[in-house]
Each structure stands twice: as structure tokens, then as C-alpha cells.
Amino acid sequence: MSFLATSTQSIAHELWIDTPNFTPNVSQSIDIELRNGQNFNGINLSYFTNRVDQLYYDTGTRYDATSRMGDMPAMVIPPQSDGLIRVVYVSTPSMLTYAKWEKFVDFTTHKDAVWARDAHIVKGYPTEGFKEEYIRYSKALIGVGEAQGTDKNVGLEIEIVAHANPYRDDLSAGLPVTLYYQGTARPDAQIEVFERDPDGIARSFMLRTDANGNALIPVKSGQTYLLDSVVLRPLDFQDSTGSAPLWQSLWAALTFKVP
Secondary structure: OOOEEEEOOOOOOOEEOOOOOOOOOOOOOOOEEEEEOOOOOEEEEOOOOOHEEEEEEOOOOEOOOOOOOOOOOOOOOOOOOOOEEEEHHHEEEEEEEEEOHHHHHHHHOOOOOHHHHHHHHHHHOOOHHHHEEEEEEEEEEEEEEEOOOOOOOOOOOOEEEHHHHHOOOOOOOOOOEEEEOOOOOOOOOOOEEEEEEOOEEEEEEEEEEEEEEEEOOOOOOOEEEEEEEEEEEEEOOOOOOOOOOOOOOOOOEEEEEOO
């Protein structure tokens, strides 16, 4: 694992699972928010079926959301017994258009995909008005009561898995995680870490996974964390109108709080 310089502002928009209370007691229902924005500050999205491929919580058994169109928060988990809850959201594919080449340059620089710019030129792709498809794979860890339990790989195409329980374990040395892509640990890959204090002020910094896809996340008590990693890959199919996306990005997010 290597540590990169801090950054004060995210160029891209993240989407993450948030909640007003990451450590509810056993008598409390849990509001699950889908938030989209920058620097760990974003708008609360309503539930819309055309945006959601999967939304569920897992306590050892999977419970799919029963939300209705327009619900905000996007899901409410009924009161649970002691334990660690995994909340999972997978979006349907969405599309964006790069009106200017500079936006693609900014994005690929920020998300550690500079190679894509050379590949784009070599393929003879246009440098304005081209499209990218993106899919979100977000997960959150919530500790109810005594919060016993561990995270696990739930089989997302890109996924960050925690190897310690942030609500119970000693994290003085950091939180160990593994980044997976298509079921295999992803080596030498960038993870962006957002750290938000109780006043809502956030900072971010970059880490890299080691040769085995592992990273150790430095954490502080009382802070909320968003871990973010992106895979960018080319899409070779193009239709005759030129309206098909040329690139696809897959976004992994993991949120949790350190009490």
C-alpha cells in the first residue's frame, strides 16, 4: 500500500449510502439515504425504480427494499437486533456526455486512468460530444447495538470489503480492506478516502492497494468515512448514429463511521 498526496476537492461526483445514525440502538428504525455529490457532501436522492438495480440490507439474510416511487429516504430498515448490517445499492446504467475533452482529462487524471486518454486518441474517437456509461456499486456498514459481525464480499462487480469491524475492533493501526474487481483482488489500484467530521467538514486523500489488492485505511474516532474506487474500461460497440457510449465506469463505494 502506498499513500498519495491529499486533495481538497473531488472532481467527479460520488454516490454513496448514508444514514443519520450509523450506530442505532435495537429499538430504532434506520433511514437509508442515497446521496450524490462531491467531497462527501451531496443531495439526498428519492427512490426511483428506473435508477435502482438492487437495494437491500443484509444481516446474514438478505432483505430487499420495499420502497415506493419517490420515497425519501430511499429505504427505511425496521428496528434490528444487535449486529453489523450491510446495506447494498447497485444502480442501473446511466449516461453522461463529455462536451469538452478537458472534462475527460480531468476525470481520468483524478480517477487514475490517464492511460485512457492515449487509448481514446489511438482509437480515433471524437474529443467532444462522446458518451460514458456509469454504474454505481455502493455499500455501507451500520452497527446496531453491540454491532457484532464482519463484512463480507457480496459479489458486486467492483467492491471494497472491510476486514475489521469499525464499531468493535481496535483500529489504531487502521482499517484493513481489500478491493475486488470481478471477484478478484485488484492490485496497485487507487482508493480515494473521504473523512467527514461531526460538523460535516470533509477532507480527502488517496491510497493505493498493494500487490494483493489490500490497503490499510488510517481512521480517527468520531469520523465518518467514504471509500471510493473506480474502474474505467472501453466499450467497443458503436452504433451508426455515434450515440453509443465509448467508455464505461464502475464505481465502488463503502461508507462507515468510527465511534
